[in-house]
Amino acid sequence: MNYNQITVGIVTFRSENVIFNCLKSIKKIENIIILDNSNDEILKKKIKKKYPKIKIILSKKNLGYGAANNKIIRKSKTPFVFILSPDVALKKDCEKNMLKSINKLKNNFSIISPISQYKHYGYLDSDINETEGVQGFAMLVNKKKIMHYGMFDENIFLYAEELDLCKRLRLNNEKIFINKTAKVFHLGAKSTNIGFEFDKCRNWHWGWSKVYFEKKYFNIFLVYLKFSSLLFIQLLKIIFYIALLNKKEVINKSMRFSGALNSLLGRTSWYRPKFNFDR
Structure with missing residues (x-):
């Protein structure tokens, strides 16, 4: 070769x-x-x-x-x-x-x-x-x-x-x-230059894909049990960052929560990053 x-x-x-x-x-x-x-x-x-x-x-x-x-x-x-x-x-x-x-x-x-x-x-x-x-x-x-x-x-x-x-x-x-x-x-997480929108996209799809992968290969009841608990913990984190007035972390944690929830509910991986071509 x-x-x-x-x-x-x-x-x-x-x-x-x-x-x-x-x-x-x-x-x-x-x-x-x-x-x-x-x-x-x-x-x-x-x-x-x-x-x-x-x-x-x-x-x-x-x-x-x-x-x-x-x-x-x-x-x-x-x-x-x-x-x-x-x-x-x-x-x-x-x-x-x-x-x-x-x-x-x-x-x-x-x-x-x-x-x-x-x-x-x-x-x-x-x-x-x-x-x-x-x-x-x-x-x-x-x-x-x-x-x-x-x-x-x-x-x-x-x-x-x-x-x-x-x-x-x-x-x-x-x-x-x-x-x-x-x-x-x-470099790690530097493949695109769309800024915070990429952080939102990454968090949403990380949540969605993690649940999808485990649903595909592991016991479905145990997967729902596991991620229901994790979603509750994620919700507590969102409340915590709201109290701290940390808008960025509230958004990131909310995106991860939304992605995982959508996957648990059997919805497709629908979220797409929003951007424009202004240079």
């Missing part, structure tokens, strides 16, 4: 502040597809001016992270797709060490992930370690295997889509690995 067998896939949404740093860090892989969920013609022109070979798809509808990555995977013409969040930068030799992983594992994997500065995976005793799941901001997927098991669940708009995918893969005895020699730098 060589670098021509890999496509980098990046989903953007008002990501002008970070996407160029991400692209600058990609040194070896030439196949790159960007899907922009904010239909940003201006950003497309700026990227094309600097990187004319990059394929850019503008989506008139905000598809969410998972569905947009599914579209990238389908559009790619390579057996492997390296999914990156736009607020990720590859460190030196990341691409080389990811390619080494592919060749060493000889296609016997569904996902390989690099590590970031946050050390999500704890102690790793060898260069390539099998694991139960990985973080969604940087993950290289085996296209054939991923497509066979349904790719990302498009009911999930944001958050937990990688948890759900990894869970399905492991239930089908597919292998997921971490390569500790491949490293990235992840």
Whole structure:
């Protein structure tokens, strides 16, 4: 295998502040597809001016992270797709060490992930370690295997889509690995520049997706029992922050409460961030 067998896939949404740093860090892989969920013609022109070979798809509808990555995977013409969040930068030799992983594992994997500065995976005793799941901001997927098991669940708009995918893969005895020699730098929650609206969106979808994931895989009665208690605690937190006159925390906690409640009630992941294109 060589670098021509890999496509980098990046989903953007008002990501002008970070996407160029991400692209600058990609040194070896030439196949790159960007899907922009904010239909940003201006950003497309700026990227094309600097990187004319990059394929850019503008989506008139905000598809969410998972569905947009599914579209990238389908559009790619390579057996492997390296999914990156736009607020990720590859460190030196990341691409080389990811390619080494592919060749060493000889296609016997569904996902390989690099590590970031946050050390999500704890102690790793060898260069390539099998694991139960990985973080969604940087993950290289085996296209054939991923497509066979349904790719990302498009009911999930944001958050937990990688948890759900990894869970399905492991239930089908597919292998997921971490390569500790491949490293990235992840800014974290900086993939978009829509400010506090993104905080509201993140909190709503975190609440919704957490409940959805557990309803999908665990005893439904226990899930309702667990989240009914958590919603009551969240309501107490909202009252607490109202008393402190902390408007920001009241909104964030209310959004998380609303997302979880909507999911418990079986409603779709409907909330979308509000923004305009003023620059």
